[in-house]
Amino acid sequence: MGTTPKFKRVILKLSGEALAGKTGFGIDPEVLLCIAEQLKDIQKINVQVTIVVGGGNIWRGAPAGARGMDRATADYMGMLATVINALALQDALEQNDIDTRVQTAIEMRQVAEPYIRRRAIRHLEKGRVVIFAGGTGNPYFSTDTAAALRAAEIEAGAILLAKGKVDAVYEDDPITNPTARKFTELTYMEVLNMSLGVMDSTAATLCMDNNIPLIVFQLKSDNIIKAIMGEKIGTFIS
Numbered sequence: 001m002g003t004t005p006k007f008k009r010v011i012l013k014l015s016g017e018a019l020a021g022k023t024g025f026g027i028d029p030e031v032l033l034c035i036a037e038q039l040k041d042i043q044k045i046n047v048q049v050t051i052v053v054g055g056g057n058i059w060r061g062a063p064a065g066a067r068g069m070d071r072a073t074a075d076y077m078g079m080l081a082t083v084i085n086a087l088a089l090q091d092a093l094e095q096n097d098i099d100t101r102v103q104t105a106i107e108m109r110q111v112a113e114p115y116i117r118r119r120a121i122r123h124l125e126k127g128r129v130v131i132f133a134g135g136t137g138n139p140y141f142s143t144d145t146a147a148a149l150r151a152a153e154i155e156a157g158a159i160l161l162a163k164g165k166v167d168a169v170y171e172d173d174p175i176t177n178p179t180a181r182k183f184t185e186l187t188y189m190e191v192l193n194m195s196l197g198v199m200d201s202t203a204a205t206l207c208m209d210n211n212i213p214l215i216v217f218q219l220k221s222d223n224i225i226k227a228i229m230g231e232k233i234g235t236f237i238s
Contacts, residue, residue: 006230007157009048009124011132013147016056018164018219019085025057027085031219032092038224039129040096047228048124050154051131052147053089055081061139075139079106082143086133087111099128105137105146117153124154144199148206159212160227161199162219169198169216169235186237188214198237213238 014035021028042049061078065071086102093100101123102112113119115132123130135146144161151159165175171194172180183196188208191198198204198216207214215227217234226233 005045005047005228007047007228009154009156010050010228011147011151011154011156011159012049012051012224013144013159013161014051014053014085014089014219015143015162015164016054016058016081016085018162019053019089020057020164027057027088029092032089033096034220035089035224036092036096036098038222039093039098041222041225042228043098043127043129045228049129050120050124050150050156051086051089051129052143052150053082053085053131053133054143055079055085057081058084072139075135075141076106079134079137082135083108083112083133086131090131093129099126100131101128102131102133105132105134121154142200142203144203145206148199148203148210148212151212152206152210156212158227159207159214160224161214161216162224163216164219167218167234169196169237171196183235184232186235188237191237198235207237211238 019027019031021031055078058081059078061075064074083104090100090102103115103120104112105115107114120130132150135143136149147159169183170180174180188204191204214237215234217223217227223233
């Protein structure tokens, strides 16, 4: 591993599944500790980190909509789930002496700041970690799309997509199909044409149009640091 970071500003996209860890639901304190310890080391090399959190460990809007619930209502509930995850993550980071701010796309001033692009960048310049919660603030858009949008807005060098159970992008689900082929490098067009399901098509297109690379890896040990330093892990998409 080199000594100079490959990226100076990144968005770490954490799925709800990753935060659930081995429990499969809710928030695993061990996962929060793993993230906090890595971010503390990352701050020492002066890399600016923002985080976009999902909410699937608590609530998933799309399946609820498919079962008959009003889709917009279901998605708003999912956005609120991401705020719960963001506050838990903020607490874990601050317990490890990492100055953190949560910004939400849906205003709830009692617990977090509203999302303001210039304020978020200012926090980063002061060495703080910024957690973006509430998705884009709009139904029908995933937190992957929120990550792509925020990455474009703050001019992040890359999106680091940390998964819970898989360590890269595969042609099929490696859990149910152990012979599925693993990809080390892909283009966004290949991701879209092969319908690989790395992220939804809106997010992938937004990343492609704004030349934002994506690194997909498993959330464990020092993988966040390795991705920032440019070490080859998981799948690199550009």
